[in-house]
Amino acid sequence: MGDVCSIRAQHTMIQATPQPCPAIAPKVIGFKQNKERAAMANSEESLCKAACEGDVEKVKSLIDSGADVTYFDKEGLTPLMHAANHGHAQVIKALLDAGAPWNSLSPSNLSAGDFAMENGHQAAFDLLLNTGIQAELILGTIARKENAKGNSDGDYLEDRVNFSEDKVMDSESKAVMMAWEKPLMEAHAKAICSKGGHMLNIGFGMGLVDTAIQQYAPTSHTIVEAHPEVYDRMLHSGWGEKENVKIIFGRWQDVLSELESFDGIFFDTYGEYYEDMREFHQHLPKLLKPGGIYSFFNGLCGGLFRRRNLGGCETQILAIGYILPSCLSIYRGF
Ligand SMILES: C[S@@+](CC[C@H](N)C(=O)[O-])C[C@H]1O[C@@H](n2cnc3c(N)ncnc32)[C@H](O)[C@@H]1O
Known part of the structure; x- marks a missing residue:
């Protein structure tokens, strides 16, 4: 048990250099019909920038005026990934409340949870983990009900x-x-x-x-x-x-x-x-x-994190720690 907890502790020490906040690229608009789309893209680029800078008021006001929280910028990152990368928990909460997908992946297959984890942003990570677990529980319950109705899309135990x-x-x-x-x-x-x-x-x-x-x-x-x-x-x-x-x-x-x-x-x-x-x-x-x-x-949070070397193990342990609130994956009989 000590080992399990100490691996969790190691996790919080993992540090990576966060990416700089993106500059909003000026758009060259060649055709009139592109103007509306360009204006929208600008508000989404602004959303990414505000998320990156942790400007929660700006994020909320952009969301209120219709900015798309599912947007991927030219680097392939969503506003949520930018916020997670810099550990802006309040911004993450605002984006999640507005329906930002917690499980989108960047071109290098990183989710927002990965960005938070790699940069040691525990509060941001916990928020994303929480959302991922809730979604997994709901999706799992729905899938079980579907399977019970005979709508199973394949039973692992019967496949090769x-x-x-x-x-x-x-x-x-x-x-x-x-x-x-x-x-x-x-x-x-x-x-x-x-x-x-x-x-x-x-x-x-x-x-x-x-x-x-x-x-x-x-x-x-x-x-x-x-x-x-x-x-x-x-x-x-x-x-x-x-x-x-x-x-x-x-x-x-x-x-x-x-x-x-x-x-x-x-x-x-x-x-x-x-x-x-x-x-x-x-x-x-x-x-x-x-x-x-x-x-x-x-694997309680499939899709939230990459399954990879040690990081994946740590993720699992964090997930276990979350479910049983004191980082214990172990239950002792009485
Ligand atoms: C992730 S693997 C276990 C890995 C194992 N802990 C190890 O150290 O290699 C899961 C195993 O559970 C088996 N399995 C799946 N559903 C099961 C069930 N309902 N009852 C028993 N075994 C099951 C699978 O066939 C698979 O071999």
Whole structure:
């Protein structure tokens, strides 16, 4: 747990040089019909400049007079990215209230959240994180309802997955798991194994957390995995022959009755929603022994930040810290 918190602390020390505020480029208007469009673009350029300079009154008045908060300037940046880059939290709030998209990406695939994070603007970052999480929760709830009605646009568990040395990808080439997450998985394993005993991991993926759990030589180590190809790969790589390992093939939702209680539990699935994780949490009082330790990993803010090396890990930890307000991703059973 100490590790998890200290990684979060490292994050706030990351500093990058913010880009200078853009000068408003003079427009050359060749045709009469372009005048209106040029005037509008000017108000959006002014919005970017005011956002960059932190002039919240000007931002509000430009919004009131119809400036488009979704505008991308010639550098491919939105007003929200400019405000985030310089840490102007009040401007960010005004833009978000006016409907500025929190998940737009710059030409280098950076979101406003990335700009705030890279420049160490914690208040700006928290605002964007909050908005991203709220949106994810709402979208997740809608998607679950759609799926329940049979409108699912594809079930990850029924699709093919691709394995390579450093990642597992789903059929849409989205990363199920990536090797850079290894240090984070090791931190989770260390936490849940800190008292030894019987371990449970939900979701094998690349087996990073399970490999780390094995290093603590637990009394028993149960792994629940639902994807047939991931399961086959587990068997081919010898996981079925390890003495203290029990593999349960199936969705955790369907195999709960086969699970006893554990001293350490880790949860990290893919293709599920926040609501699924919450549902899992409701089973914890039964699954976790008194004094047991639970930890989880979940991409709760997809789209808000790039998934990338250490930064991505830190983001996940921040997200976890946000959900459980004291930067703890760990739950201790009573
Ligand atoms: C992100 S990966 C887990 C990565 C793992 N923590 C590691 O260290 O490599 C998620 C895994 O959960 C599995 N999964 C998805 N939904 C599941 C469910 N309902 N029950 C059990 N496993 C599930 C996926 O097939 C995938 O292997």
